[in-house]
Amino acid sequence: MAITFITGAIKSGKSEFAEKKCLNYKKLTYVALSKALPNDKLWQDKIKIHKSRRPSSWNIIESDDLFYIFENVSGPLLIDSIGGFVVKNINKDNSEWKKNLLLLNKLLSEYDSDIIIVGEQVGWGLVSEYEIGNIFTERMGEVLRDITILSSDNWLTINGKAIKLDNIFSDF
Numbered sequence: 001m002a003i004t005f006i007t008g009a010i011k012s013g014k015s016e017f018a019e020k021k022c023l024n025y026k027k028l029t030y031v032a033l034s035k036a037l038p039n040d041k042l043w044q045d046k047i048k049i050h051k052s053r054r055p056s057s058w059n060i061i062e063s064d065d066l067f068y069i070f071e072n073v074s075g076p077l078l079i080d081s082i083g084g085f086v087v088k089n090i091n092k093d094n095s096e097w098k099k100n101l102l103l104l105n106k107l108l109s110e111y112d113s114d115i116i117i118v119g120e121q122v123g124w125g126l127v128s129e130y131e132i133g134n135i136f137t138e139r140m141g142e143v144l145r146d147i148t149i150l151s152s153d154n155w156l157t158i159n160g161k162a163i164k165l166d167n168i169f170s171d172f
Contacts, residue, residue: 001112003152014081032062
C-alpha cells in the first residue's frame, strides 16, 4: 500500500498528471469527490473534460462521501480531489472537523491498496474577507499537510509540469 499525493493550483495539471500515473493499473476506482452540481454549467464543462480522459476500464464513483468509499470499495483508488472532503465538512464545528480529519487519516493509513490523491493548493494569496473562505483555506491546509505526511510520493504541479517534493524538501 502506498499513498501518492499530487497537489497544485487550479489548472496546474494535477488531475492529468494523476490520471497518467494511474494508467498502469488494470483495475482502478476513480473517485470524483464532489456533489454533481447539475445547474453549474462551468462545473459540468469541467467534468466533461475530466471524463473524456478516463479509460473506460476504470470504475467511476461520483460522490462527496469519502467515508462511504473507504467502507465499500477495494483496490487502487484515485481520489480527485480532496477539497470535496473539506467542502462536505465545511459547516462542521471545529471538534467535529478534527474528528473527521483524524478518521480520514486513519482510513488512509489502513487502506490495503494504493491511493492516489489530488489536492488543490490554497492559501498562497490574499486572506478571504469571508469567514467561510478562511475556514476552507485553514482546513485545506490541515488536510494537505496531513496527507503529505502520510504519503510516500508527493508531487507539486505547476503550469503543466510536476516537481517531486520528496527530493527537494526536508521535514521539520
